[in-house]
Amino acid sequence: MxxxxxxxxxxxxxxxxxxxAYYLPQDVYEGLKAGRETEKSPVGCVVLDQIIKNAEIAREEDRPxxxxxxxxxxxxxxxxxxxxxxxxxxxxxxxxxxxxxxxxxxxxxxxxxxxxxxxxxxxxxxxxxxxxxxxxxxxxxxxxxxGFGSENKSGVKMLVPADGVEGVKNAVMEIVKKAGPNPCPPMVLGVGIGGTMDYAALLSKKALLRSTKKRNDMPEYAKLEEELLEMINKTGIGPQLGGTTTALAVNIEWAATHIAGLPVAVTICCHASRHAEEII
Structure with a gap:
């Protein structure tokens, strides 16, 4: 004991x-820098430059x-x-x-x-x-x-098993498209699949704790993460004012569920995907 x-x-x-509040996680910062290198919109590049500079000032000066x-x-x-x-x-x-x-x-x-x-x-x-x-x-x-600018654009969809993978993709994309540029993209998406309505939402929150560079351990979900990221970045929403860098990552967590259900929850997080971890 x-x-x-x-x-x-x-x-x-x-x-x-x-x-x-002060220090953007390194994986998110590096994701923004990588997005800046591949961004095809001139306006999107300007926005990403500002976001990256903001994160650097916050870290250097211990400011939110x-x-x-x-x-x-x-x-x-x-x-x-x-x-x-x-x-x-x-x-x-x-x-x-x-x-x-x-x-x-x-x-x-x-x-x-x-x-x-x-x-x-x-x-x-x-x-x-x-x-x-x-x-x-x-x-x-x-x-x-x-932050609640992005939280307000999150959502839950109660699907049925027959909806399958395509139904999950459609549900995620419906939430993302409805959100548009309002959640301050580039976004990080946490997706919870399975459980119950409330547990799927909890899974989507926990998904945001995972590094944007780490894919789901189960290959099928890892593939779905990559497919959704590609679909989201083709929407043209971009970094707030249009472009090709709409999301930095899609992280999926899943759980057992009822034979009659397929809950899907999406927690959208803005480019300030802030989290921390400590062990006592």
Missing amino acids: RTIDVAKVTETVAQMCKNA ICQDTGYTIVFLEVGQDVHFEGGNLEEAVQEGVAKGYVEGYLRKSVVAEPLFNRKNTGNNTPCIIYTRIVPGDKVKIDMELK
């Missing part, structure tokens, strides 16, 4: 919030990549041989998010109640926490800072 003080979790989460510093989503993998002391684990995570957003001068974007008064909580909490118990004595923390 290993004992971890929850204060360690709070400090780790706080730093992760700042790191994710975007004014929308996102809704914080935290994925915890907690080893079953870990004992926490000093407080409650989820409260420690929430405290870490609040600390990181206040100390890091990150925009606070969370309202306590969604419909009637929409009062801002002032520290970007509560964040969303998903927890899994896994073997071992470590705690793995993955974090996304999810």
Whole structure:
């Protein structure tokens, strides 16, 4: 049994919030640079130059990549041989998010109640926490800072098994085309296939944690990722003002599902695909 003080979790989460807001993951940055080399639209090239320069300034000056510093989503993998002391684990995570957003001068974007008064909580909490118990004595923390310009263009389609692969492609493309340039492309797409309506959406969020350079381990899904990326980049949506670099990657995660169902969820992320990972 290993004992971890929850204060360690709070400090780790706080730093992760700042790191994710300031430092674009290297794979995404390199994807933008590669897109700039192949972009065929002159206007698209100008936009990509600006996006790349923005990411570089953010990293050099420890400033947020975007004014929308996102809704914080935290994925915890907690080893079953870990004992926490000093407080409650989820409260420690929430405290870490609040600390990181206040100390890091990150925009606070969370309202306590969604419909009637929409009062801002002032520290970007509560964040969303998903927890899994896994073997071992470590705690793995993955974090996304999810902007809502792109979140608002995401979607779920409830297909039937007869729709098959072509149905999945059509569902993804319908969501992408409807979104158009509004999610601030070049995008990274997380696609969840299987499970239930809600679990497919969760899978699509987890897919965004994977490197844009790593394809799905199952060859059939890896091929589908590549096919969808090619289809999306042929839409002409481009980097916000038209072009050939609409998306940097399509990451698919899948799960078992019911014999009568084929849920498909698409989480669209803008070019500021911000995430971080730490292990305690």
